[in-house]
Amino acid sequence: MVRRRGWLPVAACVGIGLNSIRLRGRVGAIDVIESVDHGPPGGAPGSDDPHAQRPPYVLLLASGVRLGPEHRRAADAYARRHGCEVLDLVPAEMSAHRILDLARMVDPSTYRSARLARGRGAFQAVLVDAEVLARTGLTTADSTDLTDLTDLTEAELVAVLETCKRHAAASTDLAVLPGLVGAEPDDGRTRLSVHRAAYAWEPARRVLPALRDAAILLGATSNPLAALAAVTMSWLQPVAVGGSRLWVTPGTLRRSMLTRRRGALLQLVGMPSRTRDLLGAPTIGPDPATCPRAPRPIRTAGRLTPTEIAEKRSQYRRELAGGLDRFLESPRTTCPWCGGNDLSVRMNGRDVSQGKPGRFRYDRCGDCGHVFQNPRLSFEGLDFYYRDFYDGLGAAMIEEVFGFSPGPYLHRASLSIPTPRRWLDVGGGHGHFCNVARTVWPTTSFDALDIGAGIEEAERRRWVDRAYRGLFPDIAADLADQYDVISMFHYLEHTRDPLAELDAAALALA
Missing domain, CATH: 2.20.25 (N-terminal domain of TfIIb)
Incomplete structure (x- = not known):
C-alpha cells in the first residue's frame, strides 16, 4: 500500500506529462523561417514589397551566437514580409534548459497580439527596426547611425526585448531560424542571470522547479518506482517539448539534469530583498544587484543608476529642510x-x-x-x-501594476457607442488604457493627458497618438470641440478642483 507521501511523485509524473503537452504545443506554434531571400538586407528600393521601404533592421546578438549572411537575409525578409518591427530569432538547436525556458515564457499563439505582454524569446538574437530601437532609448545613436551589436549577455537581451515589445506592442514576434548557431551551453549561471532579469517581479516562478523536485524526493522512499519515473520524465522533458522543431544540442541532455538543478538551487539565493526608498523607508522590489546592468553600447532605459538615486535623495533632503x-x-x-x-x-x-x-x-x-x-x-x-510614483524610481513598479492584465482596460473600452473619431484619456499615466483600447477601436485616434513624464513615454511607445503634459483646466481651451469621448479613469477623485475638471471636459468635447 502506497503511503500518503508516495503519491507526491505520482502527482509530479502527471504534472510533468500535462505540462510537457502544453509546452510542446507552444513550441509547435512558433513559425519557422525556411526560404532564403538572396536580396540585400533591409529591402531593395523600388521593389513591390510594401515593407521594402522600412528602415533597415539592427541585429543584436548574445555572446557566442553566430549567424551567416544568407540566414541574416532570410530573417530580414521574413520580418519585412510579416510586418515585424521586432523579431526574436530562435536557434533550431539549443541546450535543454533554453528550450524549456522559451516554452515557459512565451505563448506564440497570443504573443504578438497581446499588447501588454512582456517581451520574451530565446534571448540569443533579436532583429529590431532601427527606428524602433532609436525610440527605446537603449542606444545613444539615432536610427540612421545604428549598426549591428554583438557580444551582449542573454540577461541584457531580456531587457532589450522587454523594452522593444513595449515600443512595438503589436508588431513583435518570434520565429525559428535554422542555421542560427546559439550560445554555448552554460553551467547554470547564465540561466540564473536570465531568470533574475525575466522574473524580477515574479519570484515564485523561479523556484517552482525546485518545489517539484522536492516533492519527488519526499515521496521517493515510499514510492521509488514513481519517483524514478518522474525523474526520467523530467530529464527527457526538453526532448518531448522541442519535438521536431527544436532539438537539444548533442551532449547537453546528458548533463542537463545537473545543469538545470544547479540553476534551480541558485534560484533560492538572491530572491527579492528589502530595499529602501528615497527617504529611507523600506519597500519591496527586485534586488538591483540581480538586475541586468546597462552595457556598452546598450543602456538600460528607465532604470535609475545608484548615482541618480543618490542625487534624488539629496534633492529630497534639501526640499524637506524647508518644511512641509x-x-x-x-x-x-x-x-x-x-x-x-x-x-x-x-x-x-x-x-x-x-x-x-x-x-x-x-x-x-x-x-x-x-x-x-x-x-x-x-x-x-x-x-x-x-514625483517618482509614476516615473523615475517608481516607474518599474507602476509598469508592472498597470501592465498586469488587459482585462480592466478592455472592460472600460467596450462601450455601446458609435465608433469614436478621437478619444482623450485624461490622467492617462503611461498610456496602458489607450494601448489596449486600440484592440476594441482600431480606427480611433487616442490622445492622453497627464502631469507626469510617463505620458511622454506613452507617445514615444506610440501607445497614444498625442500626449499632453500638464493640468487639464490649463490646456482645455486649446482642445476645444476636438474629442468625441473623454475618459477619466481613477482621475477625478485625485484632482484639486473636480468642478474645473468637468468644465474642461465639457469644453474639449465636440
Missing part, C-alpha cells in the same frame, strides 16, 4: 463641491505608497456627503508627492 507647510494650501471652511459649511473630520492619512512625510486630513460635507482633502495640496506639493 508650503506643500499645502490654507484650509477651506466650505465644501468645494456644493459650498456647504457643515464640515467634519472623516480621517487623517499619510503617504502609504512612497513613505514621504506628512499628515493629510480628509473632511466630509454634511450637506452633500463629499469627502475631500483639507487643506489640499499646492502645486509645489503635487510635484513633491507625485
Whole structure:
C-alpha cells in the first residue's frame, strides 16, 4: 500500500506529462523561417514589397551566437514580409534548459497580439527596426547611425526585448531560424542571470522547479518506482517539448539534469530583498544587484543608476529642510463641491505608497456627503508627492501594476457607442488604457493627458497618438470641440478642483 507521501511523485509524473503537452504545443506554434531571400538586407528600393521601404533592421546578438549572411537575409525578409518591427530569432538547436525556458515564457499563439505582454524569446538574437530601437532609448545613436551589436549577455537581451515589445506592442514576434548557431551551453549561471532579469517581479516562478523536485524526493522512499519515473520524465522533458522543431544540442541532455538543478538551487539565493526608498523607508522590489546592468553600447532605459538615486535623495533632503507647510494650501471652511459649511473630520492619512512625510486630513460635507482633502495640496506639493510614483524610481513598479492584465482596460473600452473619431484619456499615466483600447477601436485616434513624464513615454511607445503634459483646466481651451469621448479613469477623485475638471471636459468635447 502506497503511503500518503508516495503519491507526491505520482502527482509530479502527471504534472510533468500535462505540462510537457502544453509546452510542446507552444513550441509547435512558433513559425519557422525556411526560404532564403538572396536580396540585400533591409529591402531593395523600388521593389513591390510594401515593407521594402522600412528602415533597415539592427541585429543584436548574445555572446557566442553566430549567424551567416544568407540566414541574416532570410530573417530580414521574413520580418519585412510579416510586418515585424521586432523579431526574436530562435536557434533550431539549443541546450535543454533554453528550450524549456522559451516554452515557459512565451505563448506564440497570443504573443504578438497581446499588447501588454512582456517581451520574451530565446534571448540569443533579436532583429529590431532601427527606428524602433532609436525610440527605446537603449542606444545613444539615432536610427540612421545604428549598426549591428554583438557580444551582449542573454540577461541584457531580456531587457532589450522587454523594452522593444513595449515600443512595438503589436508588431513583435518570434520565429525559428535554422542555421542560427546559439550560445554555448552554460553551467547554470547564465540561466540564473536570465531568470533574475525575466522574473524580477515574479519570484515564485523561479523556484517552482525546485518545489517539484522536492516533492519527488519526499515521496521517493515510499514510492521509488514513481519517483524514478518522474525523474526520467523530467530529464527527457526538453526532448518531448522541442519535438521536431527544436532539438537539444548533442551532449547537453546528458548533463542537463545537473545543469538545470544547479540553476534551480541558485534560484533560492538572491530572491527579492528589502530595499529602501528615497527617504529611507523600506519597500519591496527586485534586488538591483540581480538586475541586468546597462552595457556598452546598450543602456538600460528607465532604470535609475545608484548615482541618480543618490542625487534624488539629496534633492529630497534639501526640499524637506524647508518644511512641509508650503506643500499645502490654507484650509477651506466650505465644501468645494456644493459650498456647504457643515464640515467634519472623516480621517487623517499619510503617504502609504512612497513613505514621504506628512499628515493629510480628509473632511466630509454634511450637506452633500463629499469627502475631500483639507487643506489640499499646492502645486509645489503635487510635484513633491507625485514625483517618482509614476516615473523615475517608481516607474518599474507602476509598469508592472498597470501592465498586469488587459482585462480592466478592455472592460472600460467596450462601450455601446458609435465608433469614436478621437478619444482623450485624461490622467492617462503611461498610456496602458489607450494601448489596449486600440484592440476594441482600431480606427480611433487616442490622445492622453497627464502631469507626469510617463505620458511622454506613452507617445514615444506610440501607445497614444498625442500626449499632453500638464493640468487639464490649463490646456482645455486649446482642445476645444476636438474629442468625441473623454475618459477619466481613477482621475477625478485625485484632482484639486473636480468642478474645473468637468468644465474642461465639457469644453474639449465636440
